[in-house]
Amino acid sequence: MAGYIGVQPVPQATQNRSSFTATANQATFATEGYTVGFIDVYKNGLKLAAGSDFTATNGSDVVL
Numbered sequence: 001m002a003g004y005i006g007v008q009p010v011p012q013a014t015q016n017r018s019s020f021t022a023t024a025n026q027a028t029f030a031t032e033g034y035t036v037g038f039i040d041v042y043k044n045g046l047k048l049a050a051g052s053d054f055t056a057t058n059g060s061d062v063v064l
Contacts, residue, residue: 027064034059 020029039056041048043064048054056062 029062029064031060031062 016032016034018031022029034056036057036059039050039062041050041054041056041062041064043053048064050056054062054064
């Protein structure tokens, strides 16, 4: 960062996006990993509510 005085800022977070298409009656989706409590899940463009619409507690699977 030319001309910047001070400590160079460090990115605080990254975001990864994945898309899944469910097969017949599929409710569990294996992801590449996530930090528990820091996941957003959308279904048909609508954001789902954690705990009531989906669970994501083990860092890899999302269950609708």
